[in-house]
Amino acid sequence: MGDEQGKNRQADEEEPRIGVYVCHCGVNIAGVVDVEEVAKYASKLGNVVVAKDYKYMCSDPGQKLIQEDIKENRLNRIVVAACSPRMHEHTFRKALEEAGLNAFLVEMANIREHDSWVHMNQPKEATEKAKDLVRMAVARARRLEPQHKPKVKVKRSALVLGGGVAGIQSALDLADMGFKVYLVEKTPSLGGKMAQLDKTFPTMDCSACILTPKMVDAARHENIEIITYAEVEEVEGYIGNFRVKVRKRARQVLEDKCTGCGLCAEACPVEVPNEFDHGLGVRKAIYVPFPQAVPLVYTIDDEACLGCGMCEAVCGPEAIDYEQKDEVLELEVGTIVIATGFDLFDARRKPEYGYGRYENVITGIEFERLVNASGPTGGKLLRPSDGKEPHRIGFILCVGSRDEKAGNPYCSRVCCMYSIKNARLYKEKHPEAEVFIFYMDIRAYGKGYEEFYRQAQEEYGIRFIRGRPGEVVEDPETKNLLVRVEDTLLAMPLEIELDLVVLANAIEPARDSEKVQRLFRLSRSADGFFAEAHPKLKPVDTLNDGIYLAGTCQGPKDIPDTVAQASAAAARAAIPMAKGEVETEPIVAFVRRELCIGCRICERTCDFGVITMVERKAQVNEAICRGCGACAAACPTGAMQIRHFTDEQIYAMIEAAMREEREIAVKEVEG
Amino acid sequence: MSEFEPKIIAFMCNWCSYAGGDLAGTSRLQYPPNARIIRLMCTARLDPAFVLKAFAEGADGVLVAGCHIGDCHYVSGNLKAEKRVQMLKKLLPELGIEPERLMLRWISAAEGERFASTMKEFVEIIKKLGPSPLRGAAK
Numbered sequence: 001m002g003d004e005q006g007k008n009r010q011a012d013e014e015e016p017r018i019g020v021y022v023c024h025c026g027v028n029i030a031g032v033v034d035v036e037e038v039a040k041y042a043s044k045l046g047n048v049v050v051a052k053d054y055k056y057m058c059s060d061p062g063q064k065l066i067q068e069d070i071k072e073n074r075l076n077r078i079v080v081a082a083c084s085p086r087m088h089e090h091t092f093r094k095a096l097e098e099a100g101l102n103a104f105l106v107e108m109a110n111i112r113e114h115d116s117w118v119h120m121n122q123p124k125e126a127t128e129k130a131k132d133l134v135r136m137a138v139a140r141a142r143r144l145e146p147q148h149k150p151k152v153k154v155k156r157s158a159l160v161l162g163g164g165v166a167g168i169q170s171a172l173d174l175a176d177m178g179f180k181v182y183l184v185e186k187t188p189s190l191g192g193k194m195a196q197l198d199k200t201f202p203t204m205d206c207s208a209c210i211l212t213p214k215m216v217d218a219a220r221h222e223n224i225e226i227i228t229y230a231e232v233e234e235v236e237g238y239i240g241n242f243r244v245k246v247r248k249r250a251r252q253v254l255e256d257k258c259t260g261c262g263l264c265a266e267a268c269p270v271e272v273p274n275e276f277d278h279g280l281g282v283r284k285a286i287y288v289p290f291p292q293a294v295p296l297v298y299t300i301d302d303e304a305c306l307g308c309g310m311c312e313a314v315c316g317p318e319a320i321d322y323e324q325k326d327e328v329l330e331l332e333v334g335t336i337v338i339a340t341g342f343d344l345f346d347a348r349r350k351p352e353y354g355y356g357r358y359e360n361v362i363t364g365i366e367f368e369r370l371v372n373a374s375g376p377t378g379g380k381l382l383r384p385s386d387g388k389e390p391h392r393i394g395f396i397l398c399v400g401s402r403d404e405k406a407g408n409p410y411c412s413r414v415c416c417m418y419s420i421k422n423a424r425l426y427k428e429k430h431p432e433a434e435v436f437i438f439y440m441d442i443r444a445y446g447k448g449y450e451e452f453y454r455q456a457q458e459e460y461g462i463r464f465i466r467g468r469p470g471e472v473v474e475d476p477e478t479k480n481l482l483v484r485v486e487d488t489l490l491a492m493p494l495e496i497e498l499d500l501v502v503l504a505n506a507i508e509p510a511r512d513s514e515k516v517q518r519l520f521r522l523s524r525s526a527d528g529f530f531a532e533a534h535p536k537l538k539p540v541d542t543l544n545d546g547i548y549l550a551g552t553c554q555g556p557k558d559i560p561d562t563v564a565q566a567s568a569a570a571a572r573a574a575i576p577m578a579k580g581e582v583e584t585e586p587i588v589a590f591v592r593r594e595l596c597i598g599c600r601i602c603e604r605t606c607d608f609g610v611i612t613m614v615e616r617k618a619q620v621n622e623a624i625c626r627g628c629g630a631c632a633a634a635c636p637t638g639a640m641q642i643r644h645f646t647d648e649q650i651y652a653m654i655e656a657a658m659r660e661e662r663e664i665a666v667k668e669v670e671g
Numbered sequence: 672m673s674e675f676e677p678k679i680i681a682f683m684c685n686w687c688s689y690a691g692g693d694l695a696g697t698s699r700l701q702y703p704p705n706a707r708i709i710r711l712m713c714t715a716r717l718d719p720a721f722v723l724k725a726f727a728e729g730a731d732g733v734l735v736a737g738c739h740i741g742d743c744h745y746v747s748g749n750l751k752a753e754k755r756v757q758m759l760k761k762l763l764p765e766l767g768i769e770p771e772r773l774m775l776r777w778i779s780a781a782e783g784e785r786f787a788s789t790m791k792e793f794v795e796i797i798k799k800l801g802p803s804p805l806r807g808a809a810k
Contacts, residue, residue: 084696113693113695114708117697117699118699118700118702119702119704128704129704518746523738523742523744524741524742526779543744605751607745607747608745608746628744629711629717630713633716633718633719650709653709654709654725655728657678657725658680658725658728658729658730659728
């Protein structure tokens, strides 16, 4: 170790001895750029000791080539002209470390993504550009300094935000691995959207039957602490050491005393629409969202409660506490899983379908509640207008999905299947019913989905009409609905009279996504869902180290995909905790104290509060600095700098981009 | 006489725009080879002096590209860059440089197409403006 550091220090003190390696990348680069000429050009640049070109620099022999040259030619800086640093920088950093050189003494010139691939028909210009990029990289390499990645200890506890099936799965997996888990849920119960569903496609499992055992497992697990009716207010810190402030709202019912007997709700005289049934049924002012709620603890809805005292009067264990205050918890966790789920598109935004105006136009989730045995109608699907069983039902797909006008160009991924499932459910009970599905394309991509769709057509006689309805019109007398649609397969306009229309409204980012994004410093993709670090190779990581994504907060998905992703997120979140320590980025701010005039501009510029004034000079808390460089750009004296991105390193690149080497050499001699 | 080929310096953030450039490459989108990109972790690092230095060295145009507003990896680095660019656009005419020679664009990591079209567009703008008035002065 001492020896290694000794070598690292060497690089700092000695005159730069640079090796330049120009990669062919097979024909990817060499097919456009004259790599030999670039290497020859590089060999003439100042401080360059060797310059070579090679077929695949990232290959084992390619890396060995560099490592041998480091030893033989005592190289202390390396330039690799190849692909994007976002691709292989870490590969070459490792190679340098193995050869005893500090990992940060390598600089890459991106002559593939930014050159050969984008100037394929201009080989001459691409070669000139490659030379410029190599010259810039050499100029920067001369000024590179060794950096050391600080190691930080990782707390063996995790926060899982969101108590739907994704959050429950992540929490269970992490807890089973032996880590302490705080499972924080906004509403009074775990369960999320899945708890509201009736049956699940394509297996027709009852949703509650497969979900509630998991909810109970989470509640019973010794490593899981469930915190419901609670929201995150503040997040500080970084991977390994997050500090999270959670506000647990007062339910006015003491959790440790409430037995969930329900006498209070029976006594309560106030009835309000039940959110869980999408307002189709009622609940009391003191309530549990649904009978299998976890925790089975009643909550007083502050806005609806009259304060009459009836509940308190009947409560045997004296669990009612009108004076209960919100509680603010401070959690310390090593990693975080975000599983905040989705919200549904408000179908009123498609006024042509009449939702909200016509009583007999309902949404898919309302259908789920109406056919559910524990729903407001005891499982009987009845028309809202007259309470009669509908005979002709139509399901309209893509309501607010795949719809540029609605602002959602994406597919919601579940609507085809759950609409087919709902259509089949109804046909099972009412074989005589006529059921239509209006679709643009049927997306039956999952295991057993296509078969499920086929059966719907062939065995159930459900009629699939390819076309997006133009409008739905109500007959004011019968309250029946007329759907106008062009059957695009027959190229024929149709008018179909129905008793009930069910809209498959889109999955949208949860309404509080923006707040969650800010709190956890996440990014969002164009569709508004949280963005993963890499769509293929890091599908559950975020760009904020130590924070992972599970479920529909990352994009629409069905239950199997959600559960799989939740397990993946748990596995990823466990890695730093299992290791016990992580290396953090050394790219942080530092102060050249002799230049600091104590003006405090940096302090005001910083979004993360990492700068404090000590003896009238700025001081950086490197452990929490994120290295954005705002302070360095604002500093009037150049005292504030960013490691690996110092003013000198950047100026060197600007000069090298604009001038030929010899002009810089002349300038340096003169200067 | 060969056509004027502008020299452009581009400052790009690591997370969005530089990655958008990588995507343009992976997608083989072709654009003119005039820009030399300097990667920063965030456009917040863009010291206005970097832009002035580039012009002083004779750059015909300077492009600054970062994450879309709201998408910054570091919360609000792009807003800081936007303010600095606005300030520079006022300052540049005082130095005899047309403000159009400085361009700010938000390009996400998913916008390879926008990256390529920005390059084309900016090169066109600079070609119309002709060589920077400071070009000769640099040497």
